[in-house]
Amino acid sequence: MGCRLMPAVVLLLLLLLPSSVEPAAGGRRQYDAIFSFGDSFTDTGNNPVVFSWYNVFDIVMRPPYGMTFFGGRPTGRNCNGRLVIDFIAQSLGLPLVPPYLSHRGSFRQGANFAVGGATTLDSSFFHAGDPPGASPFPLNSSLGVQLQWFESLKPSLCKTTQECKDFFGRSLFFVGEFGINDYHFSFGKRSMQEIRSFVPDIIRTISMAVEKLISDGATTLVVPGMIPSGCSPPILLTFADADADEYDSNTGCLKEPNKIVMLHNSLLKDALQKLRKKHPDVSIIYTDLFRHISEMVRSPEKFRFRKDILSVCCGGSGRYHYNDSVVCGDEGATICEDPSKSLYWDGVHLTEAAYHYIAKDWLSTINLSARASS
Numbered sequence: 551m552g553c554r555l556m557p558a559v560v561l562l563l564l565l566l567l568p569s570s571v572e573p574a575a576g577g578r579r580q581y582d583a584i585f586s587f588g589d590s591f592t593d594t595g596n597n598p599v600v601f602s603w604y605n606v607f608d609i610v611m612r613p614p615y616g617m618t619f620f621g622g623r624p625t626g627r628n629c630n631g632r633l634v635i636d637f638i639a640q641s642l643g644l645p646l647v648p649p650y651l652s653h654r655g656s657f658r659q660g661a662n663f664a665v666g667g668a669t670t671l672d673s674s675f676f677h678a679g680d681p682p683g684a685s686p687f688p689l690n691s692s693l694g695v696q697l698q699w700f701e702s703l704k705p706s707l708c709k710t711t712q713e714c715k716d717f718f719g720r721s722l723f724f725v726g727e728f729g730i731n732d733y734h735f736s737f738g739k740r741s742m743q744e745i746r747s748f749v750p751d752i753i754r755t756i757s758m759a760v761e762k763l764i765s766d767g768a769t770t771l772v773v774p775g776m777i778p779s780g781c782s783p784p785i786l787l788t789f790a791d792a793d794a795d796e797y798d799s800n801t802g803c804l805k806e807p808n809k810i811v812m813l814h815n816s817l818l819k820d821a822l823q824k825l826r827k828k829h830p831d832v833s834i835i836y837t838d839l840f841r842h843i844s845e846m847v848r849s850p851e852k853f854r855f856r857k858d859i860l861s862v863c864c865g866g867s868g869r870y871h872y873n874d875s876v877v878c879g880d881e882g883a884t885i886c887e888d889p890s891k892s893l894y895w896d897g898v899h900l901t902e903a904a905y906h907y908i909a910k911d912w913l914s915t916i917n918l919s920a921r922a923s924s
Contacts, residue, residue: 609879631902
């Protein structure tokens with residue numbers, strides 16, 4: 551999701567915010583930069599540019615977005631505070647990864663190309679047959695487009711092939727969590743069988759992107775798997791008329807969307823394993839979202855979350871405290887008393903507290919991989 555372009559003064563203040571975390575122990579920083587591709591789970595402020603023309607996306611530039619960490623100043627993040635990428639940058643002693651489309655400073659310490667609503671496949675795949683102007687996402691910010699943005703940035707970072715390989719070899723790359731919007735745009739519009747049929751295309755596109763970045767010099771890449779879509783409030787409402795046997799009785803999540811996600815994650819792991827064999831000197835790290843969110847849904851008390859775990863913190867009235875008519879940021883929306891007690895912030899997106907739990911595990915996985923390759 552996105553919004554209007556921030557005033558220059560506000561944007562400058564946001565970009566100058568301190569990370570508030572000391573560099574990782576051991577003297578020299580583990581990485582010199584972070585480059586990230588993805589969607590709204592990773593977007594740190596590209597949406598205000600991409601969707602500045604479309605008023606519905608103003609919501610993420612209104613309170614209460616940013617209330618938990620950014621002092622009530624919305625940053626373009628679909629969250630009450632920090633995202634996984636923010637926690638990782640802070641823990642590695644790097645600044646918060648600046649959004650490529652709105653940052654006017656240096657990208658020597660990284661760039662974030664992620665855009666809310668971004669798909670893996672080209673956006674034309676999802677809008678084939680739509681009448682002109684029918685789609686709320688006519689701008690293409692797919693994985694391929696984000697790679698083009700990265701390509702256009704490269705000359706400002708390095709001049710020769712060897713210089714690029716040296717620079718990107720000291721950088722950490724994130725490729726994902728691609729797939730969320732590909733499936734979520736399709737649920738309720740295409741049959742489950744048809745959605746299953748293009749899962750391999752999505753995996754192939756992600757794999758090709760990883761291969762491309764390796765050819766540019768990347769030696770450490772983090773590739774996240776998919777969230778359990780069947781536990782996501784917007785998807786639960788898409789299939790609000792589902793029969794009781796279509797839900798997991800232990801979690802209240804829908805079985806079929808989660809089966810498609812599990813297929814995606816399984817094929818992604820297989821593809822990454824093939825890439826590891828092809829590039830033995832490159833660290834390709836799979837990180838989990840499905841397992842973490844599923845565990846939070848099954849055992850909310852373990853994470854000090856509320857029992858009504860599938861309800862969003864900020865939204866309108868109705869089932870799961872979510873509806874399309876009144877969304878978080880709207881005048882009629884309400885917010886839970888303590889966002890740190892919720893898993894979901896405004897719909898599919900998570901709270902800062904949830905992202906924090908996930909980031910801790912990802913950091914452990916990244917650090918283990920770094921030690922294994924050293």
